[in-house]
Amino acid sequence: MKKIILLMLTALLIQAEVFPQEALFRAQNIISPEVHEDNSVTFRVFAPNAKEVQVTGDFLPTVKVDSPMGQIDGPGKAALTKDENGVWSMKTAPIGPELYNYSFIVDGFTTTDPNNPFLIRDVASAFNIFIVGGGHAELFKVNDIPHGSVTRRWYDSPGLGMDRRITIYTPPGYEKSTETYPVLYLLHGAGGDEEAWINLGRTAQILDNLIAEGKAKPMIVVMPNGNVIQDGAPGEGSRNMYKPQFMIPKTMDGTYEGAFEDIIKFVESNYRVKADKANRAIAGLSMGGYHTLHISRYYPNTFDYMGLFSAAIMPREDATGKVYSNFDETLKAQMDNGYKLYWIAIGKTDFLYDANQQYIAKLDSMKMPYEYVESEGGHIWRNWRVYLSQFAPRLFQ
The missing domain is CATH 2.60.40.10 (Immunoglobulins)
Known part of the structure; x- marks a missing residue:
């Protein structure tokens, strides 16, 4: 036995x-x-x-x-x-x-x-x-330095009539600190969502490394979902698992820009932030650059720092809402209110290169101040990661 x-x-x-x-x-x-x-x-x-x-x-x-x-x-x-x-x-x-x-x-x-x-x-x-x-790629690595935190939160958006998922980076030491911080709102391109910048863009690694090197101020980075018919990324929202699409209805018709204050109110009610123009920045790639242009113009005394990365500046048939009306007047109001940095970057072979040159010519005709960066390459994440690493050190100085 x-x-x-x-x-x-x-x-x-x-x-x-x-x-x-x-x-x-x-x-x-x-x-x-x-x-x-x-x-x-x-x-x-x-x-x-x-x-x-x-x-x-x-x-x-x-x-x-x-x-x-x-x-x-x-x-x-x-x-x-x-x-x-x-x-x-x-x-x-x-x-x-x-x-x-x-x-x-x-x-x-x-x-x-x-x-x-x-x-x-x-x-x-x-x-x-x-x-x-080596070189700039060291910013994309997880190095032996203090690290920030990345959380996925849900916020109420009365403007869109739903709770929505958002990704937020807080800098090293935020949880144990009593300090208040400036905020960068960082917007994705078409086909992206609240996961894009943190995964493809290496946002946490770039900010951790820049802050550790003393090249960027500690800041909170808010990465929303710009697809207004979604409450969260595919697989992360109430529709659960489905195939992501490149262009989703209503992403560039003014709805997102018009409801953007819901995001700002959530952040400023739930995080220790410096809630004034001098401590708010907004930037985005491609469609997110388009959103950045219009959000900063529609709320013309809200942001002191704007970053347009390969911005999708192009005429759109569905751009008929209130957000897009009085374009010249609101852009001039944004200029007259003053700001610290209006930063435009694009690759020489980007399919949006000509549209960006036309927009720059418009700014020149208005005598609206901006800084322009032209890089090699096209409409690619390799450029956008570098643009973030160049833009972030310019903020809140």
Whole structure:
């Protein structure tokens, strides 16, 4: 009897050891991507039955691709070669410091790297990521410094008739401090949501590092959802899990801008902030740049700092609401009220480049002060992360 009990206990112990390790047996002993000392990178994937494997990502030279916005810069492709064990690989030349994204294309099917667990979602697409360190890419890393906190809160929006989800970064030491802080409202682009800036934009890492280096003032960063028919990001709101879309109804018809005071009131009622114009900033990328332009003009004595990152400055058929009326008069009122910084940045090959030049010409004709930054590249997160790292140190000085 004792022998039977001992055998049963042994069997149970073996099961306890084996089944939690199931994921290990499924794993491949492959390192991909492997960043070498000279900043070259090797990609590997086990696909013994594949006939062709390619890698595509923003570490490769850009090509023109079709998109809902017309032709834009997109990532190129590079071929991998197969060894006798069925492992495909490709080693790049040394590449510059940056946070990069990539995917594999196996016999025409685009897929993520099974050996890299680090992924991000951009609209409805998932990509693997890796960082080549040095230079400005050090701002994108989690370094051994004091860290802020990131919370997802729900706020009441009477203007939109619903509770809505919002992402808020508070600087290191906020919880134990009695200080009050300035606020940056940071807005996403079309297809994004309240997850975009914190995940794709590396907002927490950038702010943590800039604050630790003494290059930026400790600040609260508020990242709302600009899609007014959503209460939260796909998978995070009351509609639960559904496929995200690039353009959602009512995102650029004035509804969001008209209800933006709900967000400001929530923040200033629930956080220790300096609730005046000198301590409020607003910035956004693409559609968020469009929202920034109109929110700061519609509430012309509310923000001292504005940042337009690759702003979607273009005529729209649905831009007929009250927010868009009296454009010239309200823009002049914003100028006459005074502000500290009106900052415009765009890439030389951005499909919105010409529209931004036309807007700059308008500001020039009005003698409205602004600062202009022109970078390489197009309508890409690589630019927007850099723009945030350049804009944040200019705030609240």
